[in-house]
Structure formats: C-alpha cells, structure tokens
Amino acid sequence: xxxxxxxxxxxxxxxxxxxxxxCNPISGHNTLYWYRQNLGQGPELLIRYxxxxxxxxxxLPKDRFSAERLKGVDSTLKIQxxxxxxxxxxxxxxxxxxxxxxxxxxxxxxxxx
Amino acid sequence: xxxxxxPSEVTAVExxxxxxxxxxxxxxxxxxxxxxxxxxxAPTFLSYNGLDGLEETGRFSSFLSRSDxxxxxxxxxLQMKDSASYFCAVLSGGGADGLTFGKGTHLIIQP
Numbered sequence: 001x002x003x004x005x006x007x008x009x010x011x012x013x014x015x016x017x018x019x020x021x022x023c024n025p026i027s028g029h030n031t032l033y034w035y036r037q038n039l040g041q042g043p044e045l046l047i048r049y050x051x052x053x054x055x056x057x058x059x060l061p062k063d064r065f066s067a068e069r070l071k072g073v074d075s076t077l078k079i080q081x082x083x084x085x086x087x088x089x090x091x092x093x094x095x096x097x098x099x100x101x102x103x104x105x106x107x108x109x110x111x112x113x
Numbered sequence: 114x115x116x117x118x119x120p121s122e123v124t125a126v127e128x129x130x131x132x133x134x135x136x137x138x139x140x141x142x143x144x145x146x147x148x149x150x151x152x153x154x155a156p157t158f159l160s161y162n163g164l165d166g167l168e169e170t171g172r173f174s175s176f177l178s179r180s181d182x183x184x185x186x187x188x189x190x191l192q193m194k195d196s197a198s199y200f201c202a203v204l205s206g207g208g209a210d211g212l213t214f215g216k217g218t219h220l221i222i223q224p
Contacts, residue, residue, distance in 0.1 A: 100158075
C-alpha cells in the first residue's frame, strides 16, 4: 500500500512569492490534515478535511494561506504571498477516520529568503 | 488552550530502558498518542492511550493517568535506531479534533 505522497520535497522561494504544496493521501482515507512543523517543534495543525469539507481551519492564517481538497482526494495548500516566517516543513497526513492514528507524508521543506 | 510538556532531550545507553514523560493541560481531553520522528523523516504512529493504564506494543509501552494529566512512553532494550524525536500528542474534542503535539523529546542513544 502506497503511503501519503507529497510534492515537492523541497522548495526555495523569495519572500512575497506564491508557493503551493500538493498531497495525495492513502487510498480510502477520508480525513486529511495539513500540519506545519518549525525546527525543534512539534507539528501544528493548520487545517483538517473530512472528505472535501474543511471541518477545522481555525489555525490557518487565512490572509495568506488557502487550501482545497477537490473530490475529497488530493489536496493543495497555497501560500500567497510567502513571508520569511513561513519557512518550515509542511506535513500532510491522512487517516481512515478521525482519530489518534494518522499517517504522515515526508513533508515539503519550504525556505523563504 | 492546550499545552503539553515533555523533556527536550534524554540520553540513554544501548540496551537500557528509558522513560519519556508527558504532562498536559487541555480541554475536552480524549486520549494521548505517541509519535516517533527521525531526523528529516515523517512522524510515525507508535501508540495510543484512550483509557488509564499501560498499553504494550513490542519494545514500546505507553501509560496514561487521566487524573494526573500525565503519560509516559517506555522504550526497552534500546537500539541505536531508536535515536529520534518522540512526540506526545493530545486528541481532544471527543476524538473529532486534530492532534495537538508537544515540542518533542530528542532521544540520544549512546553505545
């Protein structure tokens, strides 16, 4: 069984530029999460989807971040414009149902210069 | 709000036993999970405690005391490959919310 796929793995952009991350969850997993992980910290939830519905986006900085999950499968997280403080690893995770066991992708390491 | 406290770093010897503690303050607590993350890797699920007591999975065990808002991860027969960061994470909102992670404990295994 394939795991959670994310791309790109690494991204370097200049501040004020836009950037997008893509995630393909494990087949059959209805719940999808986007987390942000800063160096030396634990993952921080940005948004959670159940199928195509965003059921928790309270931690998503909506002035510059947006996300979508079309058809309840793949998801895209976008930042526009990026700021220096957005440098982090962006992790996507999925689970068959909401709960404690989540399957994480390898993440996208974003560097904003 | 929610907060979790765990030691930032623990050092242990190969073959020994180590315990990583986690205390939490949260509303709507549902259960406590543990994840392992190697440098540059993805977090991987280790265990979950929804009820008080000990859960054992091979060399790893996890414990929860709801009354003390406390849990721990116990790693036995330590191997060099166990060198990683370990995160406790709270599940709240009746299990409907996402996980809230602690800052992680960096475990260093010495030969």
